[in-house]
Amino acid sequence: EAGVAQSPRYKIIEKRQSVAFWCNPISGHATLYWYQQILGQGPKLLIQFQNNGVVDDSQLPKDRFSAERLKGVDSTLKIQPAKLEDSAVYLCASSLLTTGELFFGEGSRLTVL
Amino acid sequence: AQSVTQPDIHITVSEGASLELRCNYSYGATPYLFWYVQSPGQGLQLLLKYFSGDTLVQGIKGFEAEFKRSQSSFNLRKPSVHWSDAAEYFCAVGAGGATNKLIFGTGTLLAVQP
Numbered sequence: 001e002a003g004v005a006q007s008p009r010y011k012i013i014e015k016r017q018s019v020a021f022w023c024n025p026i027s028g029h030a031t032l033y034w035y036q037q038i039l040g041q042g043p044k045l046l047i048q049f050q051n052n053g054v055v056d057d058s059q060l061p062k063d064r065f066s067a068e069r070l071k072g073v074d075s076t077l078k079i080q081p082a083k084l085e086d087s088a089v090y091l092c093a094s095s096l097l098t099t100g101e102l103f104f105g106e107g108s109r110l111t112v113l
Numbered sequence: 114a115q116s117v118t119q120p121d122i123h124i125t126v127s128e129g130a131s132l133e134l135r136c137n138y139s140y141g142a143t144p145y146l147f148w149y150v151q152s153p154g155q156g157l158q159l160l161l162k163y164f165s166g167d168t169l170v171q172g173i174k175g176f177e178a179e180f181k182r183s184q185s186s187f188n189l190r191k192p193s194v195h196w197s198d199a200a201e202y203f204c205a206v207g208a209g210g211a212t213n214k215l216i217f218g219t220g221t222l223l224a225v226q227p
Binding site: 003004031033040041042043044045048056091093095097100101102104105106107 | 149
């Protein structure tokens with residue numbers, strides 16, 4: 001069974017530029033999550049989708065971050081404009097059910113200069 | 114508010130020695146508790162979880178954890194550490210219910226000496 005796929009693995013941009021990360025969850029998983037992991041900290045949930053609807057985006061900085069999950073499968077997380085403090089690893093995870101085990105991708109590491 | 118504390122930022126053990134990683138949580142109801150492991154450049158992998166029932170839970174790779182409600186703890190243990198166990202370990206608490214929002218601790222980085 002294929003795992004959660006993320007791309008790109010690494011991205012370096014300058015502040016005020018934009019960036020987008022893509023996630024393909026495990027086939028059949030209805031729930032998809034984006035987490036932000038800043039160096040030295042644990043992952044923090046940014047947004048949770050159930051199919052193509054948002055369940056929780058309370059910690060998403062909506063002035064610069066946006067995410068969508070068209071057709072309830074793939075998801076894209078966008079940052080525009082990026083700030084230095086957005087440097088982090090962005091982890092995508094999926095689960096079969098809302099209370100099921102989360103399966104994480106390898107993450108996309110963003111460096112903002 | 115829910116929170117997770119991992120008091121040890123970095124731990125070094127010798128290969129073959131026993132291991133205990135500490136985790137304390139703050140949550141009003143019965144929590145869902147998890148331990149994840151993250152190897153360098155990799156995503157997080159679930160080691161074990163506690164939802165209810167037996168307070169001693171067994172996980173993958175020979176790990177176990179014990180839920181102690183009186184101490185608000187969920188410590189991870191392994192009787193004999195292998196060099197391949199070197200990684201970062203995260204404890205997390207989940208709200209359960211309609212969402213599976215995990216709140217992670219700051220992690221404990223484990224180094225294994227030969």
